[in-house]
Amino acid sequence: MKQSPQLGKAEEAMKPGVITKEGFLGTDVRHLVEILTEDDAEVARLGLTHEVVADRMKYFKEEGLKGEGLLVDVGDDFEVSVESVRGKLACPFGEPGLISKSNVRVTNTRIGKAVNYTDFHIHMIGEHGFYQGKGSPYRVSPKELKEVLAINSEE
Amino acid sequence: MDFQWIELIQSVAVVCGIATVLALLMVIADATIGNYGEKKIVVNKDKELKVEGGNSVLTTLKEQGIFIPSACGGRGSCGLCKLKVDEGGGDYLPTELSWITKEEQKENIRLCCQLKVKNDLKITVPEEFLNIREYEVKVDKIVSLTHDIKGVTFALQGGDELDFKAGQFVQLQVPEYDLCEEPVYRAYSISSVPSDRKKFDLQIKYVNNGICTTYVHRHLREGEIITMNGPYGDFYLRDTDSEIIFMAVGSGMAPIRSILLDMAEKGISRKAVFLYGIRTAEDMFLYDELKELENKLPDFRFVPSVSRPDETQKWDGETGRITDILQKYLTNPEKTEAYLCAGERVIESYKAKLTELGVKEDKIYYDSFGGN
Structure with a gap:
């Protein structure tokens, strides 16, 4: 699959040592266009959209912020904590400005699983459909997000 | 056939020639473009440093023993290492502009992890930074x-002493290990009393x-030697007679504990309340020590x-978020100074509540931390 020059530039910015030391592609050898296309298909298979996933992530972040630095219960099934992390990151897709990195941890107590993400993930998923490459320590897969955050399919 | 061979040899020779010239050009460029030679940095119109550009x-x-606060180790992601560059800085770099306001640009404030020494420079370094040392x-x-907070006591070596104000922070150097390929620095508030200059505590x-x-949690061992520098920061008790409200959660207790211990030693008996947020009674630590301070500081609570609250745990104190109980303890908001230590978003929430209740914005001091 042919990659546009814009995506090629973003892929370069995602390599280790450009924006972050580890980069965003992990051990994935696919081009960015393939990573995006395959995750996009996966999201569609799950009956979701990137916007719905990002909105749910944002919802838990906002609920977690109400705890003012402490773990909070959200409904009967979730525990959420939000912690500030000093520092901001530039968007590898070249959008102006910097994105903050508040750490969100959502535990689904009903199934006993947790997921960690940041404002940066919410932006990358909502605006660019990017969940990071396979092998990246910070990748969160669409399937994992659907399961832990209990996201309903768009039907 | 012979003609084809000659043509092939000529082509190979041309390609080799071009490659050799390009390689030579790269060597020359590497030795000249990236080499800025010796440069001069004048600090505070007074001290002249000769450095390699x-x-x-x-x-x-x-490298010259002048430490500028930075929480990200110079990667341009924390925005802390701002410095006034009076001459020689050149144009602003795109990587600086997200951090530098227009007002700061007028003042020639630069992000010094991004700005390279390519010319002679004249810079202004705040006096307090000149007292910062590496230990x-x-x-x-x-x-x-x-379960998730460690208290670590560090001892200075030889004749070294750390001269700090209660509320200030230091930067620890983490040596290279699984999670970092090179040493990185991270900032932590000192939680102990400044009168002990031979030791200090972090939470x-x-x-x-x-x-x-x-x-720190998985690898650091007692007896290990660590590099740190400091002290940094302007989060310290102002010398006034205003009432004080302290607010913190979790390890945000650290600088406030240091201030309170200092107040107790110096007999500063201003009216003060420390609102400390925890999720469950199990998360409380140093309770007896902080309660004991109520005896040493008669106007402190x-x-x-x-x-x-969990029914299985004994707790007869306050419940709810500390912003929910703030009004009850804020008896004289217009004459109160607030000292806050928490994450950035939590600080915003505290500040909003304090100003809503009548505390003047310029009387709110805070130490905003990130967990890394």
């Missing part, structure tokens, strides 16, 4: 304060995948509040 101002100054310290004691909360917190 090419590195960032942050790194170059560090080798020994890990004297590690204790578990809660470090574990953060998932945090480079420094993971090192320590008020921990549990946000999620």
Whole structure:
């Protein structure tokens, strides 16, 4: 699959040592266009959209912020904590400005699983459909997000 | 056929020639373009440093024993290492502009981890930064304060002493290990009393995948020698007679504990309340010590509040978020100074509530931390 020059530039910015030391592609050898296309298909298979996933992530972040630095219960099934992390990151897709990195941890107590993400993930998923490459320590897969955050399919 | 062979040999020779010239050009460029030679940095119109050009101002100054606060180790992601560059800085770099306001641009404030020493420079370094030094310290004691907060006591070596104000912070250097390929610095508030200049305490909360917190919680051992520098920061008790409200959660207790211990030693008996947020009674630590301060400081009250009371745990103190109980303890908002230590978003929430209740914005001092 042919990659546009814009995506090629973003892929370069995602390599280790450009924006972050580890980069965003992990051990994935696919081009960015393939990573995006395959995750996009996966999201569609799950009956979701990137916007719905990002909105749910944002919802838990906002609920977690109400705890003012402490773990909070959200409904009967979730525990959420939000912690500030000093520092901001530039968007590898070249959008102006910097994105903050508040750490969100959502535990689904009903199934006993947790997921960690940041404002940066919410932006990358909502605006660019990017969940990071396979092998990246910070990748969160669409399937994992659907399961832990209990996201309903768009039907 | 012979003609074809000659043509092939000629082509190979041309390609080899071009490659050789290009390689030579790269060697010459590497030796000249990246080599800025010796440069001069004049500090505060007074001190003249002769340095090798090419590195960032942050790194170059560090090599000269001048430490500028930076929480990200010079990667341009924390925005802390701002410095006035009066001459020689050149145009602003795109990587600086997200951090520097228009007002700061008028003042020639630069992000010194991004700005390289390519010319002679004239810079203004705040006097307090000139007192910052690098030290080798020994890990004297590690204790578990809660399930995710460690208290670490460091001892200075030889004749070294750390002269700091209660509320200030230091930067620890994490050596290279699984999570970092090169040493990185992270900032932590000192939680002990400044009168002990031979030792200092930090309270470090574990953060998932945090480079420094993971090192401290999983690898750091008593007896280990660590490099640190400091002290930094302007979060310290102002010399007034205003009433005081302290607010913190979790390891945000650290600088406030230091201030309170200092107040007790110096007999500063201003009316003060410390609202401390915890989720459950199990998260409380140093309770007896902080309650004991109520005896040493007659006008001081320590008020921990549990946000999620659990029937199985004994708790007869306040419940709810500390912003929920703030009004009850804020008796004289217009004459109150507030000292806050928490994450950036929590600080915003505290500030909003304090100003809503009548505390003047310029009387709110805070130490905003991130967990890394």
